[in-house]
Amino acid sequence: MSGDTTATGGTTPAPGANPLRDPGDRRLPRIAGPSGLVIFGVTGDLSRKKLMPAVYDLANRGLLPPGFSLVGFARRDWEDEDFAKVVHDSVKEHARTPFREEVWRQLSEGMRFVPGVFDDDAAFETLRQTIDRLDKERGTGGNFAFYLSVPPKFFPLVVQQLKKHGLSEGKGDSWRRAVIEKPFGHDLASARELNRTVHGVFANHEVFRIDHYLGKETVQNILALRFANTMFEPLWNRSYVDHVQITMAEDIGIGGRAGYYDGIGSARDVIQNHLLQLLALTAMEEPVSFDAKALVTEKLKVLNAVRLPTDMARTTVRGQYTAGWQGGVRVPGYLQEEGIDPGSVTDTYAALKLEIDNRRWAGVPFYLRTGKRLGRRVTEIAVVFQRAPYSPFDATDTRELNNNALVIRVQPDEGVTIRFGSKVPGTQMEIRDVTMDFAYGESFTESSPEAYERLLLDVLLGDANLFPRHQEVERSWEILDPVEEFWATGGRPEPYTAGTWGPKAADEMLARDGRSWRRP
Structure with a gap:
């Protein structure tokens, strides 16, 4: 039994439960559990102006776990420090909440960068190794969402690479999720083909199609x-x-x-x-x-x-x-x-x-x-x-x-x-x-x-309502x-x-x- 019924009709959380994630009391904030986010196309405008600032704002509001990790994947000859500098500048310019050094320091410790192109098998192997190390170093629990902030023509290639290199399936109780930006095809035939490709790698409940509205x-x-x-x-x-x-x-x-x-x-x-x-x-x-x-x-x-x-x-x-x-x-x-x-x-x-x-x-x-x-x-x-x-x-x-x-x-x-x-x-x-x-x-x-704050948090929580x-x-x-x-x-x-x-x-x-x- 998860908890004892109280006189007020609520429940006492079981040992180890996080009361801030109790869905029975919607007045309390929803906090993501151990997890990380991989952004493909991390050098684009969407990533710089929306996604990176949204990640920081979530962390600043205390809605991300202490070990949250952010991995960028793009065709750039960057080190982890270079990527962290890009995120820092994006946050400074576009974040909604005030910049706090202690929040940034904790968040930046979990930032990694993987250089490569989408058909580069070696780069995806490096990505898999990076995620494995983050699991051990940051306690992400094997839970990762892959955000495809890339042109639609690359969606099939990226999801196939994730499958090929063992990145699309979590181990044990861990999860993997795919986040896809619009447009979802350019007509009915292409949308159906894209859905077939994506669902051949990820289950329906693991696919999150972003409509920021x-x-x-x-x-x-x-x-x-x-x-x-x-x-x-x-x-x-x-x-x-x-x-x-x-x-x-x-x-x-x-x-x-x-x-x-x-x-x-x-x-x-x-x-x-x-x-x-x-x-x-x-x-x-x-x-x-x-x-x-x-x-x-x-x-x-x-x-x-x-x-x-x-x-x-x-x-x-x-x-x-x-x-x-x-x-x-x-x-x-x-x-x-x-x-x-x-x-x-x-x-x-x-x-x-x-x-x-x-x-x-x-x-x-x-x-x-x-x-x-x-x-x-x-x-x-x-x-x-x-x-x-x-x-x-x-x-x-x-x-x-x-x-x-x-x-x-x-x-x-x-x-x-x-x-x-x-x-x-x-x-x-x-x-x-x-x-x-x-x-x-x-x-x-x-x-x-x-909007991207709410939607990214929903992805990490597995809430597909929006x-x-x-x-x-x-x-x-x-x-x-x-x-x-x-x-x-x-x-x-x-x-x-x-x-x-x-x-x-x-x-x-x-x-x-x-x-x-x-x-x-």
């Missing part, structure tokens, strides 16, 4: 907003909701990502993963629990009910930004960006109208849009409600009144806004739209962890592939000026339905 506090708050409150869920259906808009807008161009972005485009880069995941969380039924299996079950039900547009010329839009002004600065068009083929037809803007064929959402359109070089950086989910069936007010009293809306702001100003009509002070009955605002930064003293499973990935490609095939036969994307909100066809798509896009 699912690690954001505001995204997780969708579930709390819907299912922890009685005021919203009764209205969250076709009887009261007019439509839903999900937007991810960026005010930047492609930066130095020409080699990755050109040929991929905004729909594959954002809609297939981030926006369809947000749609699933917004539209899903209440899960029986919040474990990974129950969440996946409900998300898959919704994704399987998504109906593809039949008239794609009227219900899908793709665009490409041209030169314009952004923040008072003249910026080039996509075709003038360094490394871009002047004849490229890659979309930098994409919008879709989707419907969900189930009892809750029948007839309610979901409008998804994403783009680069738009008016401002914002990600939000807007649930727009129907107008009142009858209004006793004169039209002149309510001429400025719009539909009620509940807006979940994912970034940058995380929070929730409710828009509703209210009487203007005075002797006349004049009604105007007002907003009620909840902001994370003003309502909580705790600072929100960066990670898409392969069925979700494949179903998302099933939704998007026909759209991409249609676009491939449709000539060039529609141009739009940098700094605006996208091509005219996107506004026309909603105008045909008597609606318009929100201006965040």
Whole structure:
């Protein structure tokens, strides 16, 4: 028996148990057990700006074990000290929490670097020996996660090398896990092939597909907003909701990502993963629990009910930004960006109208849009409600009144806004739209962890709640592939000026339905 029942209904932890990891009390922090992390592609931007700082922030918050170890693998002629210096500089520049020398000293003692390329058998043998030594020196218990921060074309090679050199399977009670960055393929066929390759080496529960949007506090708050409150869920259906808009807008161009972005485009880069995941969380039924299996079950039900547009010329839009002004600065068009083929037809803007064929959402359109070089950086989910069936007010009293809306702001100003009509002070009955605002930064003293902090800790704990499973990935490609095939036969994307909100066809798509896009 693990412990004796107390008078308060709890349990006394068994000898040797760690009460801070007791899942029965979620008020206590979750602390990773003995473990280590290997990062392939450790010299890339993602590693320097996100992963290394996230590891330090976890250590600084006391959520990593004292013997935690970090191994970098890349094509560099570095020693362990060189790698530690790179991590140090990344942490100093990008970490969320203050730099503390004692935390850094303990963390840096477990840092190792293995030089090599992905088809180098000798390098993977060195990696295996390095991990074995860390087990003995640092007490990692044989528990290692392998983070593939590499171009997707190298995923199969790396996982096969891990298998070949005995790195993919733990010994005894130890575990090994693979962490894979998006994109998970570039269409349904490639996603299925990738899943077959990865699952030929790692079991399903050992594969963690990172979608960093699912690690954001505001995204997780969708579930709390819907299912922890009685005021919203009764209205969250076709009887009261007019439509839903999900937007991810960026005010930047492609930066130095020409080699990755050109040929991929905004729909594959954002809609297939981030926006369809947000749609699933917004539209899903209440899960029986919040474990990974129950969440996946409900998300898959919704994704399987998504109906593809039949008239794609009227219900899908793709665009490409041209030169314009952004923040008072003249910026080039996509075709003038360094490394871009002047004849490229890659979309930098994409919008879709989707419907969900189930009892809750029948007839309610979901409008998804994403783009680069738009008016401002914002990600939000807007649930727009129907107008009142009858209004006793004169039209002149309510001429400025719009539909009620509940807006979940994912970034940058995380929070929730409710828009509703209210009487203007005075002797006349004049009604105007007002907003009620909840902001994370003003309502909580705790600072929100960066998404990669939460997700890396979940990997080390084996908690897959916030990670898409392969069925979700494949179903998302099933939704998007026909759209991409249609676009491939449709000539060039529609141009739009940098700094605006996208091509005219996107506004026309909603105008045909008597609606318009929100201006965040």
